[in-house]
Structures are given as C-alpha cells and as structure tokens.
Amino acid sequence: MPNPPAPPPGVPVLVLNGPNLDLLGLREPAVYGKDTLADVDELCRATAEAHGLRADCRQSNHEGVLIDAVHEARTAHRGIVINPAGYSHTSVALRDALAAVELPVVEVHLSNIHRREAFRHHSYVSAVAETVICGAGAHGYAMALTHLARLLEENP
Template structure:
C-alpha cells in the first residue's frame, strides 16, 4: 500500500489519512464529480493542514479492502485518529465498518462529492454509523476540514 508521511517532532500527533478504491485516479476519473485535484495534491494539502494543527498525516491509498482493514488495525496502536474516504467501500463494506469500530479511535469520514445528491445506492454508508463526523460535498477542501476536526477530536479525547 502506498505510504507517505510528513513532519517530525514531539508535537506531531499521527493521524491516518486513508483513501479507498479508485481514489488513485483522482484528477483523471470523472473530474466533473470528483474535481481536478490529484491524490498526490490532496495528500500534500493534508500534510500541510495536519502540520498546522499539530498533527502528522500518514497518507495511504489502496484499491483492496483487506489492505484498508489492515491499515485501520495498524492505526490502533500507531495513530490517534483516522480520516477516511472509503470510496465505493462506503456502501458495501461491513468489514471495513467493523474494523473502524474495533480500533476505538476518532474517525472522520470524508467524501469529495455529496453522496446524498447522487445515485440512491450511494446514499447509505456503513462507515457513517461508526464515524464521529461525516464531511461530504466539499471537494478536496473536505480533507482540510476533516483534519481540522480530527485535531479537535484528538484534543477532546486526551
């Protein structure tokens, strides 16, 4: 699974930023729905936003459900919160939902598009039931909102 992180220092609080299937195609795939920003650009913005809030963004993406679940399990001991765009697994993966519930970390679900204004099958997200917060329809800026809120959730949990 692609893995990158930025920042280093005693005040950096690690937060997993996890992206699901097809998000590696951002900027190419249906830009009228998902925008023109690439995943690399979003990850860079996440690292910058995280640093501004005393966090360190550990950005990962996979098209494989099991790899996403493994990353969530790993976050249990290595991270203080999870920001996740589960992509299509939002609407299909009970296993990913169960993994997020099991790790007992603050979870912020983010979607580039407003899933409630799209096809009916996208209106339900299994992940939303275990997320502390859901941000959808704000485009790439939704990740910045998610990280700012994750910082608040981490501080409240202390």
C-alpha cells in the same frame, strides 16, 4: 551504538483513501474535481502540520489492505480520516475494523453522496464515524483534519 532516529514531530493520524481514488484528477473530474491524490496528500500533510498533527496518507484499491491499515492505526495513530469511496456502501468488514480500533474517525467524501445515485446514500462507515463531511471536494480533507485535531484536543 547510535541512537535510533526520533519520530517526526506531530500527533500521528491516518488518512486513508479507498478504491479508485488513485485516479483523482483523471476520473470524472466534474464529480470528483481536478485535484490529484498527490494534491490531496499535500493538503492533508500541510493541514495536519498546522494543527500539530502528522498525516500518514495511504490509498489502496484492496479492501484487506485498508482493513490492515485500520488495524495498524490502533497502536500507531491517534485518529483516522477516511474516504472509503465505493467501500462506503458495501463493506461491513471495513466498518467493523473502524469500530474495533476505538479511535476517532472522520469520514470524508469529495462529492455529496446524498445528491447522487440512491445506492450511494447509505454508508456503513457513517455509523462509526464521529463526523461525516461530503460535497466539499478536496477541501473536505482539510475540514476533516481540522475537526479531528479538535476532537483529539478535547479528548487527549
């Protein structure tokens, strides 16, 4: 009987994107930039690999699917980079899932949520995130993964 294939190299981390981020590059490019979600995923994979990580990039418009991915990360990943998008401001359930899995979390937002509408200034996720990066566009994901790699190195 043949051996099962070896897992890909690198420490697995989850990169999770919330609602409407599948429309990146099309939706309000003046706010969110011209990079597509595929561009962001490629950046994440390259940045992760440069730091000895392996990025598992996912996106969903459905809160329960995001929560299920967070639950799965508890045993399949070592950390989470998340752009909860609109769920930042509304989802106590997503916040609770992130707290429950006890993994390092880095929250990222493409735009500076503090320079936008007042309802965007509060994020439920921020209270359980090690770090919050906002306003750096797609580069914020590279910053988030670089920081997550440092966190994982400091706390193996």
